[in-house]
Amino acid sequence: MGLLSQLNEEMKTAMRAKDKPRLGVIRMALSSIKLAKIDNQKDMSETEILALITKMIKQRKESVTMFTQGGRDELAAKEQAEITVLEEFLPQALSADEIAQLISAAITQTGAASMADMGKVMAILKPQMQGKADLGQVSGQVRATLNA
Known part of the structure; x- marks a missing residue:
């Protein structure tokens, strides 16, 4: 089942269960997808x-940080609940070993030898890891590997 159809099915389920917070998050995600479309x-x-x-x-993680620093714990909790719902639609996260293997395979595949080749490596890794790993951390690992 595709991600869009999964979101639509979950929206129907949330409507039947009268789960308003979950329904709101799913509708927000669907409207963002439609807007981008x-x-x-x-x-x-x-x-x-x-x-x-x-x-x-x-975006919500950044909001949680800001609300927590500002002493707005109720808003931080609301944002955290939205993160929990959205994370259900992401694929299984990659382990540290899997990430390291993908990085070394991409470096080998591109023949990267220096930081100048980082863009080539990330171009290969991004589609493989989208939604499965924090790409900011992955780029840090690639940078460390290429600098070593």
Whole structure:
């Protein structure tokens, strides 16, 4: 089942269960997907939908940090609940060993030898890891590997 159809099914389930908080988060995700579809004037691929959901999660994590620092724990808890719902639609996270193997395979495949080749390595890794790993941390690992 595709991610979009999974979201639609979960929306129906949340409606039947009268789970308003969950329903709101799913509707928000679906509306973001529809907006991006209109903006790009084409259907979104699974990878693009994953990237959009990952971006939504990242935004909410930043909000949790800001609300916590500002002493607004009730708003931080609301954002954290939204993160929990959105994370259900991401694929299984990669382990540290799997990430290391993918990085070394990409470096070998591109023949990367220095930081100048980092873009080539990340271009291979991004589609493989979208939604399965924090790409910011992955780029840090690639940078460390290329500098070593």
